[in-house]
Amino acid sequence: MIRRLSLALAATSLLALAACGGDDSASSTTEGTSTESDCSTITDGKLTIGTGSPAYSPWVENDAPESGEGFEAAVGMAIAAELGYEGENVVWVRTTFDEAIAPGDKNFDFNMQQYSITPEREATISFSDSYYSSNQAIVALAGSPAEGAKSVADLKDVKFGAQAGTTSLTFINDVIKPSNEAFVYDDNAGAKAALEAGQIDAIVVDLPTALYISAVEIEGTSVVGQFPASAGGTTDDFGAVFTKDNPLVGCVNTALAAIKDSGELAKIEQAWLSDNAGVPVISVD
Amino acid sequence: MSQPGVTRRQAFERRQKRRSVLIALTSTVIVIGLVVALVPQTPGWYKVKRSFFDGAVLSDTFSKLLSAFVKDIQIFLWCAPCILIWGMTLAICRSVRTPALFPLRLFAAAYTDIFRGIPVILTILLVGFGVPGLGLGRPWNSPYLWGSVALVLAYSSYVAEVFRAGIESVHESQRAGARSLGLSSGQTLRFVVLPQAVRRVIPPLMNDFVSLQKDVALISLIGPIEILRQAGIDKSKYANFTPYVGAAIIFLLLTIPETRFVDHLMTRERRRTSGTAVR
Amino acid sequence: MSTETSAKISLQDVRKSFGQRQVLNGINLEINQSEVIAFIGSSGSGKSTLLRCVNLLETIDDGAILLDGTDISEPGLNPDPYRRRIGMVFQNFNLFPHMTVLENIALAPRKVLGQSKKEANDHARELIGRLGLSDRADGYPDQLSGGQQQRVAIARSLAMNPEVMLLDEITSALDPELVGEVLDVVRELKSNGMTMLLATHEMGFAREISDRVCFLHQGQVLECSPPAEFFSRPQHERTQQFLQRVTDAGRL
Numbered sequence: 139m140i141r142r143l144s145l146a147l148a149a150t151s152l153l154a155l156a157a158c159g160g161d162d163s164a165s166s167t168t169e170g171t172s173t174e175s176d177c178s179t180i181t182d183g184k185l186t187i188g189t190g191s192p193a194y195s196p197w198v199e200n201d202a203p204e205s206g207e208g209f210e211a212a213v214g215m216a217i218a219a220e221l222g223y224e225g226e227n228v229v230w231v232r233t234t235f236d237e238a239i240a241p242g243d244k245n246f247d248f249n250m251q252q253y254s255i256t257p258e259r260e261a262t263i264s265f266s267d268s269y270y271s272s273n274q275a276i277v278a279l280a281g282s283p284a285e286g287a288k289s290v291a292d293l294k295d296v297k298f299g300a301q302a303g304t305t306s307l308t309f310i311n312d313v314i315k316p317s318n319e320a321f322v323y324d325d326n327a328g329a330k331a332a333l334e335a336g337q338i339d340a341i342v343v344d345l346p347t348a349l350y351i352s353a354v355e356i357e358g359t360s361v362v363g364q365f366p367a368s369a370g371g372t373t374d375d376f377g378a379v380f381t382k383d384n385p386l387v388g389c390v391n392t393a394l395a396a397i398k399d400s401g402e403l404a405k406i407e408q409a410w411l412s413d414n415a416g417v418p419v420i421s422v423d
Numbered sequence: 424m425s426q427p428g429v430t431r432r433q434a435f436e437r438r439q440k441r442r443s444v445l446i447a448l449t450s451t452v453i454v455i456g457l458v459v460a461l462v463p464q465t466p467g468w469y470k471v472k473r474s475f476f477d478g479a480v481l482s483d484t485f486s487k488l489l490s491a492f493v494k495d496i497q498i499f500l501w502c503a504p505c506i507l508i509w510g511m512t513l514a515i516c517r518s519v520r521t522p523a524l525f526p527l528r529l530f531a532a533a534y535t536d537i538f539r540g541i542p543v544i545l546t547i548l549l550v551g552f553g554v555p556g557l558g559l560g561r562p563w564n565s566p567y568l569w570g571s572v573a574l575v576l577a578y579s580s581y582v583a584e585v586f587r588a589g590i591e592s593v594h595e596s597q598r599a600g601a602r603s604l605g606l607s608s609g610q611t612l613r614f615v616v617l618p619q620a621v622r623r624v625i626p627p628l629m630n631d632f633v634s635l636q637k638d639v640a641l642i643s644l645i646g647p648i649e650i651l652r653q654a655g656i657d658k659s660k661y662a663n664f665t666p667y668v669g670a671a672i673i674f675l676l677l678t679i680p681e682t683r684f685v686d687h688l689m690t691r692e693r694r695r696t697s698g699t700a701v702r
Numbered sequence: 703m704s705t706e707t708s709a710k711i712s713l714q715d716v717r718k719s720f721g722q723r724q725v726l727n728g729i730n731l732e733i734n735q736s737e738v739i740a741f742i743g744s745s746g747s748g749k750s751t752l753l754r755c756v757n758l759l760e761t762i763d764d765g766a767i768l769l770d771g772t773d774i775s776e777p778g779l780n781p782d783p784y785r786r787r788i789g790m791v792f793q794n795f796n797l798f799p800h801m802t803v804l805e806n807i808a809l810a811p812r813k814v815l816g817q818s819k820k821e822a823n824d825h826a827r828e829l830i831g832r833l834g835l836s837d838r839a840d841g842y843p844d845q846l847s848g849g850q851q852q853r854v855a856i857a858r859s860l861a862m863n864p865e866v867m868l869l870d871e872i873t874s875a876l877d878p879e880l881v882g883e884v885l886d887v888v889r890e891l892k893s894n895g896m897t898m899l900l901a902t903h904e905m906g907f908a909r910e911i912s913d914r915v916c917f918l919h920q921g922q923v924l925e926c927s928p929p930a931e932f933f934s935r936p937q938h939e940r941t942q943q944f945l946q947r948v949t950d951a952g953r954l
Contacts, residue, residue, distance in 0.1 A: 236659065239659075239662070240662070241474065241662060258660060258661070258662060259662065261662050262662040299646060302652065302655055302656055302659065303655070303656065303658075303659030303660075307656070308660075319648060320648075321566065321645075321646030321647060321648070322643070322646065322648050322652055322656065323644070323645075323646060324644060328552075328644065328645065328646070331552040331556070332552065332566070332645065332646055334556055335552050335555035335556040335559075335564055336555060336559070336560065336561060336564050337555055337561075337564055337565065337566055337645075337646060338646070596792065596794060596796045597796060597798065599754075599759055599792065599796060600792065600796030600797070600798070600855075601798075602759060602781075602785060603757055603759065603785060603788075603789070603790040603792075603859070604785070604786075604789075604809070604810035604814065604858065604859070604862060605782055605783075605785040605786035605810055605814045605862060606782075606809075606810055606813060606814055607782050607814075610813050610814070614809060614813065615798055618800045619798075619799065619800050622800060695842070696799060696800065696842040696844060696845075697842070697844045697845070
């Protein structure tokens with residue numbers, strides 16, 4: 139009886155705690171306009187760039203971003219060079235996909251892991267301008283029910299898989315809306331294993347990753363289709379992720395604009411990302 | 424003699440009880456009062472509250488969490504009996520004494536060593552992706568099926584050891600009494616040893632089963648969207664951890680009544696079979 | 703290997719050791735139908751071990767044990783059929799705590815003899831009625847006193863209709879005032895002609911009830927004689943010493 143009473147008391151106080159407003163004033167976001175000259179990094183004299191663990195092709199080759207090989211590795215190095223950091227002054231660190239976009243302070247200056255710019259994410263972190271625009275695409279095994287699909291209606295009975303927390307998953311749930319709930323994995327490795335095991339028919343990922351999977355990683359797969367904005371799909375703009383309201387964003391945006399204007403970004407894209415002209419379009423309407 | 428019909432001892436015990444209730448209530452109120460008063464004064468409270476206890480996010484996500492939880496319950500309901508049966512079988516294999524059945528003992532010991540040693544995550548990935556990868560077609564390659572198989576394989580090893588401890592705790596004299604009556608080895612095990620062994624290990628078994636209910640969430644590694652995966656998806660969507668608190672609430676709503684119920688059954692059994700309890 | 707015999711139980715050069723310790727060192731004894739033999743001796747003399755060997759709870763190292771002329775100690779023989787015919791009651795009762803008194807008694811008749819539940823329960827009720835425990839039929843062993851538990855244990859053995867009863871220090875764990883009720887039961891068994899082997903410290907009872915008293919010392923039967931002779935004119939020196947010690951302790 140005593141125990142029950144105490145339990146009830148504990149429960150009600152917990153609810154009281156949750157309900158009570160508490161101090162609204164303890165907000166620690168710093169207000170401030172970023173000036174172009176405020177390009178300070180977390181470590182003086184070095185630029186710290188975050189990427190995935192492991193980092194996948196074609197974004198980073200051989201999981202070795204320091205080499206500058208791979209699209210994001212190359213873009214990162216190019217931005218660093220514009221800001222005046224070279225060689226061993228560019229430090230690469232690894233984070234999980236979720237870690238980088240969670241609220242709080244970061245251990246990197248910016249992070250590149252094919253993060254799509256979304257308003258939800260902007261509540262907790264800041265994005266640079268877009269450095270690449272990508273369509274969602276489908277990778278499937280030969281003979282899959284997803285093959286030959288011309289519109290979203292053809293995909294209703296397909297069993298999909300995607301990585302948790304990605305815009306690909308949101309795309310499946312909000313746009314494709316299959317009759318069978320998608321399977322969700324911690325990372326693309328899980329999705330690929332499931333595809334190989336025949337547990338799912340198709341994976342939704344960004345187009346460059348789809349091309350890499352079908353060309354190099356899983357035998358017998360092909361990119362069944364892409365969903366460009368022109369056909370009613372959504373195009374994802376990739377941006378680098380920063381701690382919220384980090385003034386460095388402005389500096390990086392300037393650098394990014396510079397390599398776009400000089401044509402360097404286009405060259406990097408050509409070097410590392412395959413030609414997606416031949417991939418069939420799936421309409422959403 | 425104070426009142427008619429109340430002995431000295433009864434009056435004393437009544438006073439003692441009243442006093443201990445008072446102490447318990449007062450200390451509980453003080454501690455909770457301190458927490459409620461002081462925690463909101465901390466500088467980070469507002470942010471923590473917003474990240475973990477956001478009412479709006481909770482109400483938005485709760486119903487989806489509940490329907491995802493149904494999957495966890497289903498998986499648990501078909502794994503638990505299999506684990507009990509397979510775990511009991513392994514424990515019996517390990518307890519046989521006849522020399523002819525030695526290979527069984529060896530098998531059971533090796534099995535237990537291996538599956539207790541390998542992390543459950545690994546077993547789930549190996550069995551959940553590996554076995555279907557050998558070439559099974561749908562629906563035989565379902566992650567629900569092989570994920571459950573992996574959970575059964577892993578948890579049976581723990582449960583087998585619990586049963587084995589129970590079996591060995593039954594005194595040899597019980598076997599002597601049973602065998603002297605002409606009961607065979609198998610009959611002795613079934614009617615005399617096992618009933619006693621099982622009753623003794625119900626608390627540690629409950630431990631394992633509550634643990635299983637949480638580990639069912641590991642099936643999310645191979646695809647199915649169960650409650651913790653759903654909470655994770657919502658966490659990314661809302662950039663907020665409250666969905667996890669919602670999932671925790673749902674878990675507790677199940678596990679607390681469950682354990683109280685089993686405790687009640689055990690108390691009833693004990694009261695039924697034993698003599699006077701020692702204070 | 704075993705020699706022929708017409709005795710109910712024949713112990714022929716029975717030997718048993720536990721590791722280095724030789725507990726039974728060549729036991730030779732013939733026990734006839736309806737005979738009551740009391741084994742006495744100091745602790746560790748092998749009384750309990752001997753009884754446990756007779757009902758095959760322990761395997762003997764050498765020698766033979768014959769029941770109605772059949773060698774039941776042959777290695778590899780299934781002991782269960784013989785255990786049905788030999789009942790054993792233990793010092794610590796060994797009742798099954800998770801079953802009621804009735805269930806304890808009815809278990810073996812149902813599972814081993816194949817009796818129906820009704821048949822076994824009726825027989826059990828009759829037995830506990832005879833022992834004066836009718837009102838305890840649906841209670842649990844933990845709720846009974848020591849004397850009551852031992853009587854239930856005896857009833858449990860009797861339910862199998864054994865031909866021989868082995869009673870291993872059945873009153874040693876009981877309070878003195880409870881010993882009497884148990885010994886009454888044994889007296890009744892004797893008057894019904896049951897063949898019994900008892901290991902006991904109760905000298906007075908041994909004298910009263912047994913046909914022969916055997917003194918066990920260091921694994922051998924040193925002497926065996928009718929009680930009148932045994933207690934007044936022990937032959938062996940060791941027997942005399944033992945009886946002297948027992949008398950000094952005031953237990954004779």
